[in-house]
Amino acid sequence: MIDHAHDLACVRDATERLLTAAAALDNASVAEPSRLPGWTRGHVLAHLARNADALVNVLEGRPMYASAGVRDADIERDAPRPLDVQLTDVRESAARFQETGDAPADWARTVELRNGVTDSASRVPFRRRIEVELHHVDLGIGYELEDLPAEFTEREIDFLTQRFSGHGDVPATRVTDGTHAWSTGREGAEPEITVSGAPADLLGWLAGRRDGAALKTVGGALPQLPPL
Incomplete structure (x- = not known):
């Protein structure tokens, strides 16, 4: 059985680990390539922030993204920002996601994600945890797949x-x-x-x-x- 409250707590912990590790970077290293082809570390951080807002949309019954083009354009727009701006955005968007997740809701309802994919609302916090954990690894700053919680x-x-x-x-x-x-x-x-x-x-x-x-x-x- 999916425990959305447990997953929300795990998302909070994973986000803090990522933010603490990323705070040791500087503006130059944010502009360097990540482990994802074609993306800098700035792209990864920008994606994490926009994904948190997108999952708020999902939980509140709105389209996850206005379109695939808008999603990609937002990431490209936000990728070059200085480290402090990136970290503030990741932190504040994560707080918005947590606030939405903490609100009373029918967690058994079906929600729609990208490309017509549907899932139980109760699985959305784990989907966010996947984003935070794997993209922490993608940053290439010392957090490896072996470091993920078992x-x-x-x-x-x-x-x-x-x-x-x-x-x-x-x-x-x-x-x-x-x-x-x-x-x-x-x-x-x-x-x-x-x-x-x-x-x-x-x-x-x-x-x-x-x-x-x-x-x-x-x-x-x-x-x-x-x-x-």
């Missing part, structure tokens, strides 16, 4: 294997860290391939942050996953 890593692997479940371009695959196991890819068949490895490496592969070279595969080559 509970988060397990849940995100579960979330992503569910996302690729039933995808016709992904062979039926068993994913395991040696303790837990998940199924993903095409349905209606026994898994063709087993992918195993450390939790951080599995998450990195599923989230498009690592190439999977550290993983072991049995039954075929490592599946190529569609973009998130």
Whole structure:
């Protein structure tokens, strides 16, 4: 069962970790490339701020973004800002998200995200946690996939294997860290391939942050996953 209150608290903690780490940067390093192709660290911070506001829209029943073009333009507009402005924006937008999440609401209702995707409102705080945790790693400032809370890593692997479940371009695959196991890819068949490895490496592969070279595969080559 999804505990949205727990996830809101975890989002708050993850945001504070990110803000504390990013405060050690300077204006020059904010303009340097992040680990995401084509994005500087400023792009990542700008995206985090605008994503918080977008998820407020979702929880309040408005479109997540006015359009894909507006989303991209807002990130490009905000990316070059000085560090202090970036951090203030991330902090204030995060506070708006927390305030919205703390308000009484029907957490069982269905909400709409981007591209017609729908989900339970109760999962929105975890979706925000994903953004904060993974983009902290994307900043390339010393926070690695191995540093993510174990509970988060397990849940995100579960979330992503569910996302690729039933995808016709992904062979039926068993994913395991040696303790837990998940199924993903095409349905209606026994898994063709087993992918195993450390939790951080599995998450990195599923989230498009690592190439999977550290993983072991049995039954075929490592599946190529569609973009998130």
